[in-house]
C-alpha cells in the first residue's frame with residue numbers, strides 16, 4: 001500500500017470527535033482600525049498580559065509556555081506587555097532590570113517597585129520587585145518541601161493589585177511608561193483574578209479578559225483575607241467573590257472580567273457541567289448564556305520543530321525514521337534501558353491527580369510484559385513520585401523515571417518516544433500531546449478537553465472514552481498492534497507530524513475579542529474618579 005493510500009485508509013477509519021463549535025464564537029468584528037494597527041501606521045493598542053509564570057524565566061507547566069508565546073504572537077497587532085512577579089529566577093537572570101516606578105501597598109499588601117525588562121523579539125516585561133514576597137527558592141507556588149507558600153494570597157494579591165494600579169485611569173495615580181498605559185488587561189488563572197475586582201471596586205471599567213487555564217486551582221482563602229487584601233466587605237456575597245464562606249480569586253476573575261476564555265472549545269463546554277465545573281458550573285453556565293465564555297485553543301511555538309531543535313541527539317524530519325530512532329536510542333541510554341525493538345512509551349507531566357498517573361502506573365506492568373518500555377519525567381505530588389520510583393525499581397532496564405524538571409530532557413523524550421501517555425482526568429488544552437505529535441510520538445489520551453480537540457483517534461493518536469483502566473488498556477493494546485504494522489504506524493506518525501497548532505490560529509479569535517472589548521480611543525467611558533488603591 002502506498003503512503004497516501006494508508007493515510008486515506010486511516011482517515012476513513014477514524015472515529016474522532018471533530019472539534020465542536022465554540023460555545024460563544026467570537027464574532028468577526030475586526031475593523032479597519034485593527035488592521036491599521038497591524039500595519040503599524042498608527043500606534044498599536046496597548047494590552048497588559050498578567051501572569052504568574054513566563055517560560056523565559058520560570059515555568060511550572062503550560063501557563064509558562066503560553067505566557068511566553070501568546071504575547072509574542074500578538075505583538076504584530078498590539079503593543080503587548082507582560083506583568084509578572086520578580087521571582088529569584090528573574091532577579092538572577094541575564095536581563096537588566098530598569099526600575100521605573102513605585103506602586104503603593106494596600107492593607108497587608110506591601111508597596112513594591114516596578115521594573116522593566118526588554119526580552120528578545122521585542123517583548124517588554126514589567127516585573128514586581130518585592131523581595132519579601134518573591135525572592136526565595138522553590139517554585140512560584142510551593143516551597144522547597146512542596147508546601148504552598150503560606151502567604152500566597154498576599155503574593156498574588158500583590159500581583160493582581162499591581163495590574164489594577166497600572167490600568168487605573170485615576171488622574172492621581174495614572175501609570176504611564178513613556179506614554180504607554182494599558183487599554184485592556186488580559187488576566188490568567190486565579191493568581192490574577194483579583195485584578196478585575198480591584199478595578200471595579202474603584203469604579204474603573206478598563207476591559208478585562210480572564211483566561212482559565214485550569215479551573216481546579218481556585219485561590220480560596222478564609223474571610224479574614226478580605227481586610228488583609230483590602231477587598232470591600234460588600235463584595236463578600238454569593239454574587240461577588242464569596243465561595244462557600246471563602247474568598248475566591250478565581251470567582252473574582254469570572255465575576256468582574258468582561259469576558260472569560262478557556263483554552264479549548266471542549267473544556268469551555270465541560271466547565272459548565274458539574275463533572276468539570278469545580279462548583280462554579282452554575283456561574284459559568286450563566287456566563288455561557290450571556291455570551292461571556294469562549295474557548296480559544298492554545299498553539300505551540302515554532303521552537304517545537306524536530307528539524308531545528310538543538311536539544312535533540314539528532315535532528316530529523318518526517319520519513320527520516322533512522323533519525324527518529326537515533327533519538328530513541330539516546331533516550332534509552334539516558335534512562336539506562338535495555339536495547340529493544342519494542343515501542344517506547346513516555347510521560348512528560350506534572351505529577352498531579354489531574355494527569356491520571358495512577359492509570360499509567362497500573363498499566364506499566366502490562367506494557368513491559370508486552371515488550372514495551374516506559375520513560376517518565378515529572379515532579380509533583382510525593383505519593384505519585386514514590387509510586388513511580390517503585391515502578392522503576394521493579395522493572396530495571398524497562399522503566400526509567402526521572403523525578404525533576406528539565407526542558408532538554410522533555411524535548412529529547414518527545415523526539416525519542418513512540419507513544420505519549422496522557423490519561424488525564426480533565427485537560428483544559430494540553431500542550432504535551434501537541435509537542436509529542438510534532439516530534440512523531442503518538443499520544444494515547446482520554447477523550448476530554450483539549451485532548452479531544454487535538455487528537456484524531458486512529459490518525460494522529462489514540463483516544464479512549466471512559467476514564468477506566470480497561471479503556472486505557474484497550475487504547476494501549478491498539479497502539480501495540482499498530483506498532484506491529486509498520487506502514488500504518490509510519491502513516492500515523494506522518495499525520496501527527498503534519499499538524500501544526502500554530503499560535504497564528506489562536507491570534508485571530510483573541511484579536512476579535514480584544515477588539516470587541518476595547519472602546520475606540522477618544523470615546524472612552526473610563527471613570528476619572530479620584531481613587532487610591
Ligand SMILES: Nc1ncnc2c1ncn2[C@@H]1O[C@H](COP(=O)(O)OP(=O)(O)O[C@H]2O[C@H](CO)[C@@H](O)[C@H](O)[C@H]2O)[C@@H](O)[C@H]1O
Pocket residue numbers: 060061062063065066213214263298348349350377378379404405406407410427428429430431432433435450
Ligand atoms: N518534568 C518536566 N520537565 C520538563 N517539562 C515538563 C515537565 N513536566 C511538564 N513539563 C512541560 O510543562 C508543560 C505542561 O503543559 P500542559 O499544557 O500539558 O499541562 P499543565 O497542566 O501544566 O497546564 C495547564 O495550562 C495549560 C496552558 O493553557 C493547558 O494546556 C493545560 O491543559 C492545563 O492543565 C509542557 O510544556 C510540558 O512539556
